[in-house]
Amino acid sequence: MRHITLSQAVNEAIAEEMRRDLTTFLIGEDVAEAGTPFKVLAGLVEEFGPERVIDTPIAEPGFMGIAVGAALTGSRPIVDLMFGDFLYLIMDQLCNQAAKAYYMSGGKLNVPLVLRTNLGATRRSAAQHSQSLHALVAHIPGLKVAMPSSAYEAKGLMKTAIRDNNPVVILEDKLMYNDKAPVPEEEYLIPFGEAHVKRAGTDITLIATSSMVQVCEAAAETLAAEGISAEVIDPRTLVPLDEATLIESAKKTSRVIVVDEGHQSYGITGEIAGRINEKAFYHLDAPVLRMGAMDVPVPFSPALEDITVPTPEGVTENARKLMSGEMIHAA
Amino acid sequence: MADTKTNTEDFMRMYRQMVRIRVFEDNANQLYLSAKMPGLTHMYSGEEAVAVGICEALTDDDRITSTHRGHGHCVAKGADYKQMFCELLGKEEGYCRGKGGSMHIADQSHGNLGANAIVGGSMGIATGSALRAKLQGSDDVTVCFFGDGATAQGLLYEVMNMAALWQLPVIYACENNGYSEYTKTEEIAAGSITARAEAFGIEAFTVDGQDVLAVNDLSQKLVARARKGEGPFFVELMTYRYHGHHVGDINRDYYREKEEEAIWKEQRDPIVNFGKWLSEEGIASAEDLKAMEDEIRAEAKAAVDYALSAKYPDESEVDMHVFAPTDPATLRPGA
Numbered sequence: 001m002r003h004i005t006l007s008q009a010v011n012e013a014i015a016e017e018m019r020r021d022l023t024t025f026l027i028g029e030d031v032a033e034a035g036t037p038f039k040v041l042a043g044l045v046e047e048f049g050p051e052r053v054i055d056t057p058i059a060e061p062g063f064m065g066i067a068v069g070a071a072l073t074g075s076r077p078i079v080d081l082m083f084g085d086f087l088y089l090i091m092d093q094l095c096n097q098a099a100k101a102y103y104m105s106g107g108k109l110n111v112p113l114v115l116r117t118n119l120g121a122t123r124r125s126a127a128q129h130s131q132s133l134h135a136l137v138a139h140i141p142g143l144k145v146a147m148p149s150s151a152y153e154a155k156g157l158m159k160t161a162i163r164d165n166n167p168v169v170i171l172e173d174k175l176m177y178n179d180k181a182p183v184p185e186e187e188y189l190i191p192f193g194e195a196h197v198k199r200a201g202t203d204i205t206l207i208a209t210s211s212m213v214q215v216c217e218a219a220a221e222t223l224a225a226e227g228i229s230a231e232v233i234d235p236r237t238l239v240p241l242d243e244a245t246l247i248e249s250a251k252k253t254s255r256v257i258v259v260d261e262g263h264q265s266y267g268i269t270g271e272i273a274g275r276i277n278e279k280a281f282y283h284l285d286a287p288v289l290r291m292g293a294m295d296v297p298v299p300f301s302p303a304l305e306d307i308t309v310p311t312p313e314g315v316t317e318n319a320r321k322l323m324s325g326e327m328i329h330a331a
Numbered sequence: 332m333a334d335t336k337t338n339t340e341d342f343m344r345m346y347r348q349m350v351r352i353r354v355f356e357d358n359a360n361q362l363y364l365s366a367k368m369p370g371l372t373h374m375y376s377g378e379e380a381v382a383v384g385i386c387e388a389l390t391d392d393d394r395i396t397s398t399h400r401g402h403g404h405c406v407a408k409g410a411d412y413k414q415m416f417c418e419l420l421g422k423e424e425g426y427c428r429g430k431g432g433s434m435h436i437a438d439q440s441h442g443n444l445g446a447n448a449i450v451g452g453s454m455g456i457a458t459g460s461a462l463r464a465k466l467q468g469s470d471d472v473t474v475c476f477f478g479d480g481a482t483a484q485g486l487l488y489e490v491m492n493m494a495a496l497w498q499l500p501v502i503y504a505c506e507n508n509g510y511s512e513y514t515k516t517e518e519i520a521a522g523s524i525t526a527r528a529e530a531f532g533i534e535a536f537t538v539d540g541q542d543v544l545a546v547n548d549l550s551q552k553l554v555a556r557a558r559k560g561e562g563p564f565f566v567e568l569m570t571y572r573y574h575g576h577h578v579g580d581i582n583r584d585y586y587r588e589k590e591e592e593a594i595w596k597e598q599r600d601p602i603v604n605f606g607k608w609l610s611e612e613g614i615a616s617a618e619d620l621k622a623m624e625d626e627i628r629a630e631a632k633a634a635v636d637y638a639l640s641a642k643y644p645d646e647s648e649v650d651m652h653v654f655a656p657t658d659p660a661t662l663r664p665g666a
């Protein structure tokens with residue numbers, strides 16, 4: 001199978017869907033000629049023209065609001081938010097308007113809209129360009145949230161997002177745009193709410209999102225050499241969440257670590273750990289462990305930034321401790 | 332050039348500060364190209380007369396807010412090379428102890444409230460600083476620097492409305508360098524930028540941002556008036572950035588022509604043109620100016636060398652400064 005980059009995968013998905021459905025359009029800053037600073041959308045304006053690949057001024061709440069209005073009245077906008085950190089600027093339009101329209105109208109108005117943005121630290125971009133803010137949007141009823149962990153997922157999830165009749169937030173890891181993965185030539189979609197078991201194992205479950213899947217795969221490799229069999233699961237969508245697959249794995253292995261790049265406190269890791277505690281309690285041999293990013297703004301200095309995010313070494317270390325019973329804090 | 336003032340010292344300081352910015356940026360670019368600087372940076376080269384013309388009209392008590400293209404404002408407001416280069420390289424001795432980097436660089440002790448990586452992110456901060464001055468009866472002025480692209484942010488119109496209603500001592504300084512990222516200003520700005528301020532009853536001016544004396548003249552007048560409670564004001568400064576949007580933006584033919592860049596660099600350079608004027612007026616010879624530049628380059632080199640070998644912050648600093656301490660004594664009832 002051919003290998004393409006995550007960036008190409010996103011580009012292909014959007015191009016295919018824009019060909020398929022003429023009500024779709026792209027809107028955001030420097031999406032046309034520039035094809036975004038990460039060049040993800042390069043070439044789309046040439047094919048679809050400036051009417052459907054729309055460059056905006058630097059007015060995030062404005063173009064987000066415009067997209068919501070267009071979606072309510074028959075378009076299917078794909079909104080490009082240059083950095084996930086700018087979510088704060090558009091929160092009202094996204095969370096008060098887009099997320100609630102269907103519910104508040106008693107099912108009469110819906111918002112088929114995709115917001116594609118990014119996450120991820122360690123790019124030396126400091127505190128306002130490095131955040132992983134998916135927990136903020138996953139918290140809001142009415143928003144679906146997808147997090148591709150490779151080019152394959154990026155394409156399949158994007159196509160599903162564009163066809164979904166609800167507002168969907170897709171967060172790509174900006175450090176993965178050049179990572180290649182096998183992606184079929186033929187069309188495929190990845191349904192929402194279906195976790196993917198990346199690696200089967202029997203001793204411990206590592207649940208990981210986005211680039212943390214790679215981190216956990218690397219950890220699983222090290223653990224395998226030590227005789228510990230780790231299962232790695234990628235939920236792929238946080239909302240809807242494939243709870244069944246996660247619970248089933250927890251019951252099988254009896255030990256779980258949840259790894260995510262959002263801040264650890266009040267985040268994704270706590271939510272997933274909580275669900276496993278509720279539904280697999282009697283099967284667990286150790287507390288479910290959370291590994292998120294440190295609860296600090298992302299520092300610029302490489303000497304500090306690198307220690308704020310989970311690493312393969314950190315996951316391996318914690319897995320060993322869980323296996324040896326060290327993490328069981330008996331009262 | 333704006334007409335004469337006789338203060339040789341002021342002129343020479345303005346020239347020096349402009350050269351200091353240019354030399355800082357040359358070194359920053361070199362650090363990037365030689366892969367010694369973490370991340371990216373947005374260069375101020377070409378726009379020196381804006382930051383210097385304005386900041387030379389301010390005192391240390393006056394505040395500024397800066398942008399992602401903030402090295403120029405930082406130098407112009409009085410920062411030292413050593414701590415700036417340390418910040419750029421993420422070292423402990425940097426102005427922000429390595430936590431901010433290029434996009435948040437600022438010498439707080441000279442009234443710089445910070446560079447901001449959110450376009451338009453400092454408009455509220457600058458206006459709030461001006462409100463504080465008014466509430467506390469202080470006569471300092473705050474200058475809010477932002478780009479042409481930032482005029483698209485709705486926040487600007489919310490805060491200008493309040494600044495005008497409350498007559499706040501704030502000067503909105505729009506550095507119009509013709510581009511926001513990879514897009515020409517005319518494609519992202521409808522109507523006139525100054526007219527938007529005028530709609531709130533704010534006096535607005537347009538000035539040649541390549542002419543440091545013109546910028547300084549206007550700034551002196553507006554700062555003096557703002558101190559007396561006649562603010563706010565809005566200034567659009569016409570200028571140009573020589574480099575790409577950031578240091579990595581090298582192939583930019585698709586949005587900006589080489590000929591256009593050449594015209595600005597060859598005919599409109601703020602440092603070259605001011606240097607010529609200084610010579611013509613008999614204030615400084617070309618040799619004097621060259622000697623000054625050499626001295627600044629040597630200082631920069633020493634600062635870069637120092638920063639390269641300076642130490643990184645200790646890992647224990649990672650969770651320092653998340654919260655500022657509060658003195659428990661102030662929390663006692665009746666305190």
Ligand SMILES: Cc1ncc(C[n+]2csc(CCOP(=O)(O)OP(=O)(O)O)c2C)c(N)n1
Pocket residue numbers: 029058060082086089373399400448449450451477478479480481482508510511512576
């Ligand atoms: C809210 C926000 N939107 C988008 C960006 C990405 N961005 C960084 S600089 C920039 C262009 C800013 O243009 P302008 O205000 O004219 O300043 P210049 O870079 O020309 O100095 C953009 C879009 C950002 N940092 N913040």
Ligand SMILES: [Mg+2]
Pocket residue numbers: 478479480506507508509510511512
């Ligand atoms: Mg600009």
